[in-house]
Amino acid sequence: MAKVGSKEVIIKYEQILDDLKKKTYSPVYLFMGEEPYYVDKLSEYIADNVLDESEKAFNQLILYGKDTDARSIIYAASRSPMMASHQLVIVKEAQNLGSDEIENMESYFTSPLATTILVLCFKNKTLDKRTKAYKLIEKKGVILETAKLYDNEIVTWTTNYLRKKGATISPSATAILADHIGADLSRIVNELDKLLILLPENNRTITDEHIEKNIGISKEYNMFALGTAVLAKNVLTANRIINYYAKNPNNNPMVVIMSSLFSQFLRVLKYHVIKRNNKSIQNKDIAVQLGVSPFFLKDYESAAAKYSILKVVQIIELLREYDMKSKGWNSPGVPDSELLKELIFKIMH
Numbered sequence: 411m412a413k414v415g416s417k418e419v420i421i422k423y424e425q426i427l428d429d430l431k432k433k434t435y436s437p438v439y440l441f442m443g444e445e446p447y448y449v450d451k452l453s454e455y456i457a458d459n460v461l462d463e464s465e466k467a468f469n470q471l472i473l474y475g476k477d478t479d480a481r482s483i484i485y486a487a488s489r490s491p492m493m494a495s496h497q498l499v500i501v502k503e504a505q506n507l508g509s510d511e512i513e514n515m516e517s518y519f520t521s522p523l524a525t526t527i528l529v530l531c532f533k534n535k536t537l538d539k540r541t542k543a544y545k546l547i548e549k550k551g552v553i554l555e556t557a558k559l560y561d562n563e564i565v566t567w568t569t570n571y572l573r574k575k576g577a578t579i580s581p582s583a584t585a586i587l588a589d590h591i592g593a594d595l596s597r598i599v600n601e602l603d604k605l606l607i608l609l610p611e612n613n614r615t616i617t618d619e620h621i622e623k624n625i626g627i628s629k630e631y632n633m634f635a636l637g638t639a640v641l642a643k644n645v646l647t648a649n650r651i652i653n654y655y656a657k658n659p660n661n662n663p664m665v666v667i668m669s670s671l672f673s674q675f676l677r678v679l680k681y682h683v684i685k686r687n688n689k690s691i692q693n694k695d696i697a698v699q700l701g702v703s704p705f706f707l708k709d710y711e712s713a714a715a716k717y718s719i720l721k722v723v724q725i726i727e728l729l730r731e732y733d734m735k736s737k738g739w740n741s742p743g744v745p746d747s748e749l750l751k752e753l754i755f756k757i758m759h
Contacts, residue, residue: 416559416567423448426554430455435496437522438551440544442505442532445556447595452554453500453531460527465494473499475506480514487518487526498527505535512543519546559595561673562701564588568598575606577614581705582634583621589634589670590627601625631655633667637674641713643758652754656747664736664746672729675722677702681710682719725757 429435430452439456441449461470469491473483483501491497501507522528530537530547536555537544547553559567565584572579579587591597605616605624618629629635631654639647655662677700684696697704717725732753736746 416557416563419443419445419448419554419556422554423452423556426452426552427455430459435460435527436550436552437524437526437528438519438547439527439529440532440537440547440551440553441529441556442536442554443556444534444536444558445595446533447599448554448556449531449533450596453502453529456498456527456529457500460496460498461494465491468492469494469497471497471499473501475501475503478507480507480511483528484515484518487528488523489526491525496525496527498529500529500531502531503533504530505532509538509541512537513541516543516546519543519550522550559593560701561588561593562677564593564598565701565703567595568602571599572602572606572616575602577606577609577616579616580618581703582629583616583618584703585634585706586618586621586627586629586632587625589637589673590625590632592669628654633662633670636667637671638709640671640754640757641674641678641709641716643716645758648754648758649751652747652751655750656745659746664750665733667750668729668733668736672726672733675717675725675729677710678713678717679719679722679726681714682722685714686719728753728756 426439439452441452443449457470457472471486473486478501483499486499489497504512518528528551537547539545544553565581565588568579568584568588587598587601591601602616605620606614608620608624609616621627622629631651636648636651636655639651655667680700681696684691684699693707694704697707700707700710702710732749734740735744735749
């Protein structure tokens with residue numbers, strides 16, 4: 411089956427959240443998939459808002475998949491609420507129940523109690539869509555399947571998240587944050603929320619300085635800066651960053667550096683292909699296809715002029731080779747810092 415798209419996830423997530431805010435409830439919710447951020451946000455909203463504080467003591471129960479079973483869940487879900495319109499049963503880490511236990515709940519899914527809200531949270535896993543249980547939940551309740559963002563979607567997601575909070579972020583700060591954290595939405599949100607608290611009311615823009623001072627990512631020696639220097643064939647800056655990494659190896663793991671360089675050269679390759687296929691394409695459309703801010707498009711345009719499409723393909727092969735070497739293949743005992751120096755030299759020369 412085709413993987414669910416991140417845009418579909420966001421649309422469905424906002425639709426479910428909107429219904430919850432309107433107090434339009436379903437008897438069964440299944441939140442599942444490889445991006446736990448949305449699973450947590452929806453289950454937390456339900457836990458915090460469906461019942462009043464006075465109703466929660468007798469009508470709200472939180473279970474964990476590894477500590478419960480189908481019989482206990484059905485028993486809890488089949489009770490009538492006490493002095494409330496609904497009772498709430500949330501099963502966290504429901505992926506630990508096992509397929510047999512989920513199957514044993516089919517009788518409840520066939521006819522769920524209207525006054526119960528049963529929430530099943532699968533983290534980093536999904537319920538098999540071919541099962542009767544899934545089909546019953548789909549018919550009687552609400553399902554959200556989540557998906558990890560692709561690297562080229564992180565910048566847009568971050569910008570949109572901050573816009574809803576009445577804030578903005580500089581393109582370079584977004585790139586530094588995305589390059590350092592990756593597509594882990596929970597970590598991204600955690601860092602952004604900490605920064606939002608520190609922003610003054612008259613200037614709600616997150617900058618490189620905010621990232622460096624409060625998250626500890628150097629604006630001068632971060633992985634995005636290394637990639638930018640390499641794309642520009644700025645030997646002096648690249649070597650300065652590499653030397654910094656050699657002195658701080660624990661803060662700059664080779665596997666993360668390789669992933670960052672791979673992503674940036676993959677964008678250069680895409681730039682070549684896009685321009686070759688459509689010479690009249692607008693810059694804003696190229697930026698969308700590359701998944702970068704138009705602010706950075708000139709970097710990839712310049713890199714494409716410095717690195718031919720054949721050279722970029724060779725560099726991607728080099729990155730794969732040195733990724734293997736960093737894991738011990740054909741280079742036992744060679745420090746990562748030496749491998750990185752050798753790699754960057756080969757790329758830029």
